[in-house]
Amino acid sequence: MQRQVRTTPRKRPRQQRSKDTVGAILDATARVLKLAGFAGMTTNAVAAKAGVSIGSLYQYFPNKEALVSALIERHCEAMNTAILAELTNVAKLPIAQGARAVIELTFFAHAIDPALHRVLTEQVPRIGKLAKLRELDNISHRMVAGMLAARRDELAIRDVELAAFVLVSAIEAIVHRSALLYPDKLRDPRLLDEATLLVTRYLGVAEN
Amino acid sequence: MQRQVRTTPRKRPRQQRSKDTVGAILDATARVLKLAGFAGMTTNAVAAKAGVSIGSLYQYFPNKEALVSALIERHCEAMNTAILAELTNVAKLPIAQGARAVIELTFFAHAIDPALHRVLTEQVPRIGKLAKLRELDNISHRMVAGMLAARRDELAIRDVELAAFVLVSAIEAIVHRSALLYPDKLRDPRLLDEATLLVTRYLGVAEN
């Protein structure tokens, strides 16, 4: 049975001193996680790397899962911020350029910390907050479906939901595999071009 | 540091009796893994589920990793068999039908045991044999690149490698997400149609 544990913080940091502590702990969590994977990560190692006692760690995080959970939250926050800030402009663009812009944003978001992203998606088991990643997926789907529906008459598609599913899956995967296999290619315009091409040809709109 | 352990079997089963034992152990591994995840899976639980003593388990598998490793191997074997048997016929088909056939095979392969596939890809940490999954990816890539190269003059693509990367990523992701989110949709022809459409339009070939 998949054990489900509480991942809510035990105590809120009030003073600046403790906020620094929590920050250091999360940074250390990321470093240890990338180095050793989830199974190899020990709370004692995290505390040590953070330059903090194990007792202090447990002041703010009730258990190991909560630690990773908070890290996921912070990471998603960072990625979301990168995307949402720019997204309002996209809706007004012509489809081809809009598609390109969305794909580019996805690339940017994944360029934030590919190594962390990798270890979080590949190594972290079913923590409650991993639903957070699904949720992100869902938001993307709804958003794309919205964009497609708004201009349905210009597009060569029949089923908006199906098309959105196909597109989100495809783009997410291309970005993801790039991030995992060739992190430096995340800023290669040729890949961006090609991904855009996939989308525009599928939608049946002019390529530029 | 990611610990690397040997995953080669400790002893080969010679008699039928022991072959049954090994089979039962692998079946139990799959069941426990699906139920509890990798961290929650204990070797004692596997032995118990298999109706075998813990000692017998360690006769054939040197450690927990080896257990999962063997399971991965068996699962990949099954998926490969499903694909490779049909693949020789595909090369002779027109591109659109060939694409459809390949995608369909991918769907079939993932329909073998989606729950197991899920837990293996999502929960199993860096075991040596997980490279096996990458290897599969690589084979797919080379194969698709080969098919594209053979008919390059009929296709609206510039860079065969890049196109292969984009296509393999996209199809793999669509199938994968279907398997994870809606396992029953793996045999829905509408999804197959749509995935095929994505490919044919991208390649710039007639849809049928």
Added chain:
DNA sequence: CTAGAATGCGAGCGAACGCTCACATTGTCA
């Protein structure tokens, strides 16, 4: 200045669990 709250400390407890080993049972072969 001081009382009490907030934060920090780390030795070590306890439980989980991978794995061993000494021994029992079953199969094979001449």
Added chain:
DNA sequence: TGACAATGTGAGCGTTCGCTCGCATTCTAG
């Protein structure tokens, strides 16, 4: 049928590691 190999058994050892708890230190507010 006897000898030896192959296979099966499970109590429990040893280690790892998540986490507690009693106490020390630092901050804050009246």
